[in-house]
Amino acid sequence: EPEVTQTPSHQVTQMGQEVILRCVPISNHLYFYWYRQILGQKVEFLVSFYNNEISEKSEIFDDQFSVERPDGSNFTLKIRSTKLEDSAMYFCASRVAGGRDEQFFGPGTRLTVL
Amino acid sequence: AQSVAQPEDQVNVAEGNPLTVKCTYSVSGNPYLFWYVQYPNRGLQFLLKYITGDNLVKGSYGFEAEFNKSQTSFHLKKPSALVSDSALYFCAVRVWKAAGNKLTFGGGTRVLVKP
Numbered sequence: 001e002p003e004v005t006q007t008p009s010h011q012v013t014q015m016g017q018e019v020i021l022r023c024v025p026i027s028n029h030l031y032f033y034w035y036r037q038i039l040g041q042k043v044e045f046l047v048s049f050y051n052n053e054i055s056e057k058s059e060i061f062d063d064q065f066s067v068e069r070p071d072g073s074n075f076t077l078k079i080r081s082t083k084l085e086d087s088a089m090y091f092c093a094s095r096v097a098g099g100r101d102e103q104f105f106g107p108g109t110r111l112t113v114l
Numbered sequence: 115a116q117s118v119a120q121p122e123d124q125v126n127v128a129e130g131n132p133l134t135v136k137c138t139y140s141v142s143g144n145p146y147l148f149w150y151v152q153y154p155n156r157g158l159q160f161l162l163k164y165i166t167g168d169n170l171v172k173g174s175y176g177f178e179a180e181f182n183k184s185q186t187s188f189h190l191k192k193p194s195a196l197v198s199d200s201a202l203y204f205c206a207v208r209v210w211k212a213a214g215n216k217l218t219f220g221g222g223t224r225v226l227v228k229p
Contacts, residue, residue: 004157031215043158043204043219056216091157095215100165102148103217105158 002026004106006092012112013082021077021109023092032075033093033103034067036060043091049075082113116141118207120220127227133195135223137188137205145207147188148217149179152202161203164188175199195227 005024013019025032034046047057049067066078075094079086089110093103117140127133139145146165150158162173164181172178179190188205202224206217 006157033216035217035219042221043206043217045216045218048216058216093158093217100146100163102160102163104160105150107155107157 004092004094004104006090006106006109008109009107010110010112012114015084015113016081019079019082019111021079021090021092021111023075023077023094023106024073025075025092025094026104027073028096029094029104030097031055031095031103032067032069033095034077035091035093035105036088037091037108038085038088046077079111082111084113087111087113116145116207116209116218118205118218118220120203120205120223122223123221124224124226127195127225129197129227129229130194133190133192133199133225133227135190135203135205135225137190137220138186139188139205139207140186141207141209143209145209147179147181148206148208149173149177149188149190150204150206152204152222154201158204161190195225197227197229200225200227 007022032049035043037043045058047061048055064080068076089108091108092106095101095103119138148163149161164171169181177192202222204222205220208217
């Protein structure tokens, strides 16, 4: 069964450094998402991406964040200058084009900012 | 704005007993409702969804959920719980035809099934 994959599984970085989190969505999916889950808190929406552009973003997704689909398979989340409060589990998700379809989630990348 | 509430942080149930995990929602517009399960060190796995039609929906691993529009609820149920059902369960909502179709999640309910 096709799966969303994410790399790395755990990333440790120093405050102020740039990080790139990578995701490979399911191959025939057209909508892509990033969510995050701070330890002990809710899963929060960050951004949705369709047809090579952002379709919606949350207040969390400020100028420090960016997303890109550099080729036909990868979907990346970049944080330019990490803060301590960016420490969280980051989940990538993808969905087929149909409006009724569920999102499929990857296993997550745990980001630790020191 | 859309929101989801899961009033119980944890539900304890004996193996073989019925399991219910509660969820209520608030949206402007028609809701699409979802349940996901998260096992330790794993991502969110889709269990079931309500889009339209029959208010009782059946999903994976013997789970079902009932959509109640008047009570704005979408409780998850399983007639006979297994120890392997112990996990973190998330209810989520999105609005029909909303741009981006983001999911809004509840806070999660930890289910512990004891042998």
